[in-house]
Amino acid sequence: xxxxRGPKVQELITFDDENNILSQVLTxxxxxxxxxxxxxxxxxxxxxxxxxxxxGKRMVKPDQFYIAADGTPYTLELIxxxxxxxxxxxxxxxxxxxxxxK
Amino acid sequence: xxTTEVTKAQEKRNVKLLALxxxxxxxxxxxxxxxxxxxxxxxxxxxxxxxxxxxxxxxLQALQDKAEFEFNKQLATKNSIALxxxxxxxxxxxxxxxxxxxxxxxxxxxxxxxxxxxxxxxKSIKADKVIDGKGRTLMPGLWDMHAHIxxxxxxxxxxxxxxxxxxxxxxxxxxxxxIEVFNSGEVIxxxxxxxxxxxxxxxxxxxxxxxxxxxEEALKYVDWYAERGYQQIKIYSSITPxxxxxxxxxxxxxxxxxxxxxxxxMTAEKAVKDGFDEIQxxxxxxxxxxxxxxxxxxxxxRFKLVAExxxxxxxxxxxxxxxxxxxxxxxxVVDPTVTIFHSMFLNKAGELDPGxxxxxxxxxxxVARGFLAAEMEITADNEQRYADSANxxxxxIKKLYDAGxxxxxxxxxxxxxxxxxxxxxxxxAGIPNYDVLKIATINSxxxxxxxxxxxxxxxxxxxLILLDGNPLEDISHIRSVAMTIKGNNLYRSDQLFxxxxxxxxxxx
Numbered sequence: 373x374x375x376x377r378g379p380k381v382q383e384l385i386t387f388d389d390e391n392n393i394l395s396q397v398l399t400x401x402x403x404x405x406x407x408x409x410x411x412x413x414x415x416x417x418x419x420x421x422x423x424x425x426x427x428g429k430r431m432v433k434p435d436q437f438y439i440a441a442d443g444t445p446y447t448l449e450l451i452x453x454x455x456x457x458x459x460x461x462x463x464x465x466x467x468x469x470x471x472x473x474k
Numbered sequence: 475x476x477t478t479e480v481t482k483a484q485e486k487r488n489v490k491l492l493a494l495x496x497x498x499x500x501x502x503x504x505x506x507x508x509x510x511x512x513x514x515x516x517x518x519x520x521x522x523x524x525x526x527x528x529x530x531x532x533x534l535q536a537l538q539d540k541a542e543f544e545f546n547k548q549l550a551t552k553n554s555i556a557l558x559x560x561x562x563x564x565x566x567x568x569x570x571x572x573x574x575x576x577x578x579x580x581x582x583x584x585x586x587x588x589x590x591x592x593x594x595x596x597k598s599i600k601a602d603k604v605i606d607g608k609g610r611t612l613m614p615g616l617w618d619m620h621a622h623i624x625x626x627x628x629x630x631x632x633x634x635x636x637x638x639x640x641x642x643x644x645x646x647x648x649x650x651x652x653i654e655v656f657n658s659g660e661v662i663x664x665x666x667x668x669x670x671x672x673x674x675x676x677x678x679x680x681x682x683x684x685x686x687x688x689x690e691e692a693l694k695y696v697d698w699y700a701e702r703g704y705q706q707i708k709i710y711s712s713i714t715p716x717x718x719x720x721x722x723x724x725x726x727x728x729x730x731x732x733x734x735x736x737x738x739x740m741t742a743e744k745a746v747k748d749g750f751d752e753i754q755x756x757x758x759x760x761x762x763x764x765x766x767x768x769x770x771x772x773x774x775x776r777f778k779l780v781a782e783x784x785x786x787x788x789x790x791x792x793x794x795x796x797x798x799x800x801x802x803x804x805x806x807v808v809d810p811t812v813t814i815f816h817s818m819f820l821n822k823a824g825e826l827d828p829g830x831x832x833x834x835x836x837x838x839x840x841v842a843r844g845f846l847a848a849e850m851e852i853t854a855d856n857e858q859r860y861a862d863s864a865n866x867x868x869x870x871i872k873k874l875y876d877a878g879x880x881x882x883x884x885x886x887x888x889x890x891x892x893x894x895x896x897x898x899x900x901x902x903a904g905i906p907n908y909d910v911l912k913i914a915t916i917n918s919x920x921x922x923x924x925x926x927x928x929x930x931x932x933x934x935x936x937x938l939i940l941l942d943g944n945p946l947e948d949i950s951h952i953r954s955v956a957m958t959i960k961g962n963n964l965y966r967s968d969q970l971f972x973x974x975x976x977x978x979x980x981x982x
């Protein structure tokens with residue numbers, strides 16, 4: 373049984389020499405207990421991710437960014453730094469279009 | 475660029491405010507240092523800084539509030555359409571919230587924010603502005619009876635047809651500031667009614683409002699809120715059960731109402747007998763039967779227990795019927811916020827939250843993606859049990875309605891959209907659409923103590939919304955807001971939605 377306020381999350385991130393994210397691993401649970409188990413890795417110019425909600429991979433392109441599904445507030449710093457490296461100060465977010473069901 | 479200096483003892487740092495666009499509805503603010511490292515997040519309910527720098531939050535929040543105000547002011551200037559003189563809307567069907575059906579194909583005239591005339595009388599009135607209602611449905615603006623409003627929420631409320639909001643816990647100074655700029659029209663937003671929040675200091679206290687360490691202090695806070703014109707007091711889970719009676723007496727002496735969570739280690743029945751006028755959240759009704767004397771409902775036990783056991787509670791048992799009879803006799807209001815629990819018990823990771831699936835593709839990518847996340851761990855083992863419990867919540871709401879227990883609809887979640895879902899779930903529970911609409915209009919207004927708003931009648935405040943469709947036939951048409959009239963302004967929902975990154979649902 374869980375108790376207390378707030379989620380419990382551990383986030384481990386590794387970067388290359390230019391501060392690009394090489395890997396991001398999150399584990400823990402949400403406030404109400406849903407499992408958090410997320411990995412994002414860059415390997416041979418491909419990014420591969422898996423979390424409890426979705427998984428996917430795509431070619432790494434500049435001006436694109438994967439936001440962790442169960443990320444911590446530190447995500448905002450990662451976004452700011454990524455934006456700062458772009459020419460137009462804009463990022464395209466990785467997105468799986470949600471399946472609309474009725 | 476907004477920068478400022480913050481200090482910790484002898485140490486000084488320069489930080490700047492950044493706004494990220496596209497993550498949510500409107501900008502997301504954060505403070506960074508010279509190296510673009512996250513320095514602070516400043517919200518009224520919580521903040522984040524490096525260790526030892528917490529004292530700087532107040533200053534940062536004040537600066538951020540100002541930036542937010544400027545942003546919202548610009549949106550208001552761009553998107554408010556002033557109504558001068560008499561405005562006539564022709565070719566509309568009207569749901570007055572007094573009757574159970576529509577007045578078909580009629581007209582309405584408004585002036586100075588009030589309803590001037592309805593029907594044939596309108597013809598003889600000289601109009602300064604005429605709007606074609608296109609055969610759509612005009613009804614009173616909606617009430618959200620459970621919100622924690624921020625300045626940036628105003629526009630999304632109005633876009634979704636919510637013209638009145640009851641706030642049930644907030645920072646007093648911030649709330650008063652928000653009310654001031656909504657009322658002046660400087661920022662787009664609804665009318666606000668206020669519930670003052672009191673909890674007892676504990677490791678589980680909610681981080682807002684007033685926290686009391688003694689009963690005496692709690693009573694002083696009741697007086698404090700009364701002096702500032704609050705209409706009700708909301709108490710929370712950490713309050714000592716023995717405090718409820720004296721708090722209720724003090725609240726009632728001031729002519730206010732008492733509502734809240736049922737304090738931990740207390741039954742709802744006892745709370746009602748000790749003076750509760752209203753119960754927040756339908757799970758609190760279930761906990762009356764499910765929580766044992768050792769269950770600490772200050773913790774997520776208050777959700778988990780209901781998820782596990784609500785479905786197997788006999789809703790036709792004497793205990794349940796007696797409790798509902800008590801609520802009816804005392805005219806105790808229930809504020810179910812059932813959308814939250816329904817989604818919590820049903821939403822599995824990777825599947826779109828059923829409460830928001832129908833709107834997900836209109837919303838910013840990051841918001842829509844959030845609907846894929848689960849709150850509880852739902853497995854093959856508990857899935858059916860939790861689904862039965864979600865259903866039991868709706869059955870309880872129908873039982874309360876049938877018994878004549880007054881209900882109010884609130885969000886406590888996403889502005890506007892959660893209210894629409896809440897009303898859909900009441901209809902799904904079996905409440906006739908006309909009464910679902912009355913819950914969110916006239917009934918809420920009367921419970922909030924307002925007699926001059928909530929219906930469409932001559933002389934009433936012209937808080938009006940125009941819907942593409944007929945919500946008496948399909949409650950989901952409540953989502954199709956084409957325009958909202960509030961005060962002396964008209965707002966086009968399509969324009970408002972587009973201004974904060976939402977794909978409109980209907981064109982004006």
